Amino acid sequence: MNAPTSMGARPPHLLDFQxxxxxxxxxxxxxxxxxxxxLDRPVKKVPALQGLTVCNAFFxxxxxxxxxxxxxxxxxxxxxxxxxxxxxxxxxxESLRDTLEVLTSYKVDAYIVRHHAAGAAHLVARYSGKPxxxxxxxxxxxxxxxxxxxxxxxxxxxxxxxxxxxxxGDIRHSRVARSNAELLPxxxxxxVLCGPATLLPPGLAxxxxxxxxxxxxxxxxxxxxxxxxxxxxxxxxxxxxxSLQEYADTYQVNDTLLQEAESGAIVLHPGxxxxxxxxxSDAADGPQSRILKQVENGQAIRMSVLYHLLVGRN
Amino acid sequence: MTPKATILxxxxxxxxxxxxxxxxxxxxxxxxxxxxxxxxTRGIPLARRLAEKLSTLEGVDVxxxxxxxxxxxxxxxxxxxxxxxxxTQVPFDLRDRRVILVDDVLYTGRTVRAALDALxxxxxxxxxxxxxxxxxxxxxxxxxxxxxxKNLPTAASEVVKVKLQETDDVDSVELWDMEALR
Numbered sequence: 110m111n112a113p114t115s116m117g118a119r120p121p122h123l124l125d126f127q128x129x130x131x132x133x134x135x136x137x138x139x140x141x142x143x144x145x146x147x148l149d150r151p152v153k154k155v156p157a158l159q160g161l162t163v164c165n166a167f168f169x170x171x172x173x174x175x176x177x178x179x180x181x182x183x184x185x186x187x188x189x190x191x192x193x194x195x196x197x198x199x200x201x202x203e204s205l206r207d208t209l210e211v212l213t214s215y216k217v218d219a220y221i222v223r224h225h226a227a228g229a230a231h232l233v234a235r236y237s238g239k240p241x242x243x244x245x246x247x248x249x250x251x252x253x254x255x256x257x258x259x260x261x262x263x264x265x266x267x268x269x270x271x272x273x274x275x276x277x278g279d280i281r282h283s284r285v286a287r288s289n290a291e292l293l294p295x296x297x298x299x300x301v302l303c304g305p306a307t308l309l310p311p312g313l314a315x316x317x318x319x320x321x322x323x324x325x326x327x328x329x330x331x332x333x334x335x336x337x338x339x340x341x342x343x344x345x346x347x348x349x350x351x352s353l354q355e356y357a358d359t360y361q362v363n364d365t366l367l368q369e370a371e372s373g374a375i376v377l378h379p380g381x382x383x384x385x386x387x388x389x390s391d392a393a394d395g396p397q398s399r400i401l402k403q404v405e406n407g408q409a410i411r412m413s414v415l416y417h418l419l420v421g422r423n
Numbered sequence: 424m425t426p427k428a429t430i431l432x433x434x435x436x437x438x439x440x441x442x443x444x445x446x447x448x449x450x451x452x453x454x455x456x457x458x459x460x461x462x463x464t465r466g467i468p469l470a471r472r473l474a475e476k477l478s479t480l481e482g483v484d485v486x487x488x489x490x491x492x493x494x495x496x497x498x499x500x501x502x503x504x505x506x507x508x509x510x511t512q513v514p515f516d517l518r519d520r521r522v523i524l525v526d527d528v529l530y531t532g533r534t535v536r537a538a539l540d541a542l543x544x545x546x547x548x549x550x551x552x553x554x555x556x557x558x559x560x561x562x563x564x565x566x567x568x569x570x571x572x573k574n575l576p577t578a579a580s581e582v583v584k585v586k587l588q589e590t591d592d593v594d595s596v597e598l599w600d601m602e603a604l605r
Binding site for chain 2: 139155
């Protein structure tokens with residue numbers, strides 16, 4: 110039984126969601142169900158990617174995402190080559206292209222790329238000729254994070270159709286916000302992006318299914334899921350914020366703010382959290398929180414993405 | 424378009440399954456500690472039907488499950504189209520149970536090889552047996568069935584179509600020329 114052709118041509122990479130039809134994205138989410146089942150078995154591994162080598166090329170620090178991808182690839186029986194820039198010749202000034210040529214001669218079959226520069230994953234896709242998964246490029250995109258968020262919401266409500274998702278925080282610097290604003294409306298949800306005006310680029314309102322507001326109560330009103338973004342403390346230096354306390358007083362996701370949301374609305378955070386800054390401990394640890402669920406789902410989603418990109422290529 | 428031959432009619436399918444159920448009971452000296460696990464797609468209704476028969480004959484409720492072998496296929500790196508993954512559901516402990524794997528057609532044996540690996544990853548059954556409605560020959564691996572509804576010599580240019588009430592609204596086994604199906 111093969112995937113119906115109505116899904117459209119299969120994109121060779123997952124860099125963002127531009128070339129991905131809602132049907133194909135739906136198939137990734139569907140197959141994550143199976144992957145979660147695999148993770149629940151005595152043998153948490155399937156031989157689907159046996160013989161393939163996946164390179165985790167992380168040019169920017171990220172313990173969580175890297176671990177999640179690494180485990181996902183191993184659970185699919187791929188061999189994993191982890192390349193962390195800090196410990197490599199990149200710090201000695203080797204260019205991305207040279208690094209890639211070296212990695213290519215190790216016969217890598219796919220790349221997972223995290224880089225501080227927007228478009229880095231596109232560059233790897235162009236030079237390597239192999240499937241590339243963007244694991245975060247600058248503030249541009251972090252598609253597997255958005256997929257795991259979508260999956261977590263779908264797990265709760267069965268579908269994203271007609272659901273309202275509020276995303277609060279430093280929208281300006283957030284690839285998570287951008288990827289979610291691209292993905293969730295494709296799956297039928299509406300997205301409200303909310304933050305202080307200095308951190309809320311007005312251009313994002315042009316995206317279909319996306320609205321902006323600086324008013325957190327308005328953002329959260331009637332929402333089915335409320336996502337708090339990590340506030341990078343170094344943003345303070347950029348003059349974007351008056352003070353952290355001022356930010357927390359207005360935009361913190363906490364029980365008071367959540368009262369505005371749909372009853373039973375779930376709380377999400379891409380991690381790592383600044384407790385009691387962008388999210389209160391009550392909200393992070395309360396019954397509505399799905400933050401640990403997100404981590405678990407992340408592994409299943411990444412297994413599913415690897416399956417979708419690496420199986421049936423010839 | 425018509426099949427080259429009808430191999431089994433609805434009545435013959437029913438009788439073949441009844442016979443298999445009797446053979447299962449005989450070989451296992453009853454139906455205790457058995458489980459029937461069907462391989463997608465048509466192995467699943469066949470497993471359920473065998474469970475019903477075992478329940479009627481022996482008064483034992485034999486648990487049934489379903490197995491998808493996609494992630495265990497040995498040709499995943501070669502297939503052109505991406506296979507859809509379907510549900511695996513084995514809601515009981517395999518330990519100390521004898522599992523009867525059920526499929527509609529036994530051909531190259533590659534599906535069964537994959538199913539054995541998938542099954543063993545779910546737990547360690549006391550034993551695994553294989554029941555198929557049709558054995559059409561042309562094995563590529565050293566695998567054989569313990570229970571066979573119908574042995575059917577075929578050519579590689581032929582297709583065996585198993586139709587079941589649950590999936591196709593009719594019970595029958597037909598032999599087709601591959602050309603006629605194109």
